[in-house]
Amino acid sequence: MGRRIIVLLILAVLVALEYGLLIYLIRQGTRGEAPAVGASPLLSVITPPDNSVVIQGQVITVEVESRVERFISAELWVNGRRAAPFPRVARLSGGKWRIAFTWQAPQVHSYALEVRITDNENRHLVSPPINLEVIEPLYLCFASNRDGDYEIYRMRADGKELEKITDNEIQDREPSQAPDGSLAFASYKQEGASGIWVLRGGERSLLIGEGINREPLYDPSGRYLLFVSNRAGGQELFLLDLNTRQVRQLTQGNSYAGQAAWSPTGEEIAFAALREGNWDVYRIKRDGSGLMRLTENPAQDWHPAWAPDGSKIAFVSGREGPHQLYLMNPDGTGVERITEIAGGVEQPVFSPDGKLLAFVAYTGWGKGVQAREIYILSLKNRWPVRLTRNGYDDTDVSWCIK
Structure with a gap:
């Protein structure tokens, strides 16, 4: 018994000496300015x-x-x-x-x-x-079904400080924040109807009801709100002047027109439309004139996003397989692919400074509908970083303020 204790003590001393030597070597290697x-x-x-x-x-x-x-x-x-x-x-x-x-x-x-x-x-x-x-901290708003039904959440653009903004028994989706902090979003009922609500100072109020109204989007000034509605038959883009409360139809003749993005000046709008069985990206002036088709491809081209400096429009296309992010000039030229995500992506949106793109990607697993997760992409080097990892559906991403 005594010999065993002595042997164990000797082994302990040897281990301690070896560890001490390792620490000494590391410190010697880290002392001062390594050439x-x-x-x-x-x-x-x-x-x-x-x-x-x-x-x-x-x-x-x-x-x-x-x-x-x-x-x-x-x-x-x-x-x-x-x-x-x-x-x-x-x-x-x-x-x-x-x-x-x-x-x-x-x-x-x-x-x-x-x-x-x-x-x-x-x-x-x-x-x-x-x-x-x-850069300074930025925030994202998005919808998720991680707690059952879809609600609106907010988090930092590195995945921290997650907070639930809405909490009720109906499906809250598609958040858009005005410069004054007002948050518009669509609420979907089980029977298919949807209205646009505004959350301001903790108070929730109905802004647009009756029928299907979805995809609210404030312009850069906060005066106008774009939305998609079926009030004229098909689902088309409409514009609400928040000062006068007047609503005007912007698009017509489409099976669907939406997924809109404002130009930096608020004078023009990029959007996706389904016409004659094909999805393409268009742009139109705020007064409804100057309609211009930007893509013409047999594959789906949709989900446009306008860069804050006006120089580029990001969009999603399936022209080379799974849907990926592309950049193009505002006139539709200079198309360039910028992602390679195996499951495919959608819903790009530029950060206010134009240095990052947030988007949604399909993971192909999990308990959520289609199991989408949120990513950001550094535009300087096309580096994608995944922010959410929960196996549920995180979608409808937009940039917002704290």
């Missing part, structure tokens, strides 16, 4: 990609792959200073290592991130730089 020798071909960045946009307070994973057989230290450096000396490390096949750090964007600023490692030959290796732009 930067330029980006090493032995280190490659996995995530985030260079020139990404993140919001203040967002937590990101910085991950690199190392082809160094052995190393004694690994550190994350931010703007020339050591930020995190202890990574998560995983050994891969072929003598490779996966090295990951967690970093939180502290304030609005530009940051240059790099991973520095010291190998067992005391060589200092540096990853390619990762430049990040940190």
Whole structure:
């Protein structure tokens, strides 16, 4: 019994010495300014990609792959200073290592991130730089059936601070927020009728009723509200002047016209229409004149979104397989694909500063109707980040204020 205790004590001392030596080597490798020798071909960045946009307070994973057989230290450096000396490390096949750090964007600023490692030959290796732009926190409103029926929710654009805005026994969908904070949304009854309601200062009031009225959308000034209605037969776009309460029909001759997006000036509207069995994207002036067809493709083209600077219109198309996001000029030229999401996407909407696109993607699993989740895309480098992961249907995404 005594010998066993002695052996155990010796083993404990050896383990402690080995651990102490490891800590000493790590500290030796992280002491002071490690000489930067330029980006090493032995280190490659996995995530985030260079020139990404993140919001203040967002937590990101910085991950690199190392082809160094052995190393004694690994550190994350931010703007020339050591930020995190202890990574998560995983050994891969072929003598490779996966090295990951967690970093939180502290304030609005530009940051240059790099991973520095010291190998067992005391060589200092540096990853390619990762430049990040940190912007002020932004918020998203959306509809979800995660609690049973569809209700309106709000969250930060990194998935934090989730809060439920509506809570009742009918289906609340399609939120749109005015500059003064008023929130319009459609409420669907079981018998198929839907009305447009406004939530202002905690008080809920009916704005548009009778029949099917859906997809409310405030213009940039907050004076006008677009909506889709069946009051003239098919489902067409109508415009409500909130000052005069006058309603005017904008589109006609469609099986459906909707999914609208205002131009930055509020003078024009992009929308999707189903005509003669095909979906395409159009634009029209606010007074109903100047109708212009922007896409002409046998595949579905729909869900337009107008960039805040007016230079681009995003839209969704199935022209190359599953529905993906595309950009085009406001006249329909210069079409460019910007996503490759296996299940397909829909409902793009530009952030107020035009640096991000929020959208909805199909996951193909879960308990929700079609199991959609919310993503944001950094437009500088086309980096998609998934925000929701619950297996229910998160949809009808729009940007809103806190």
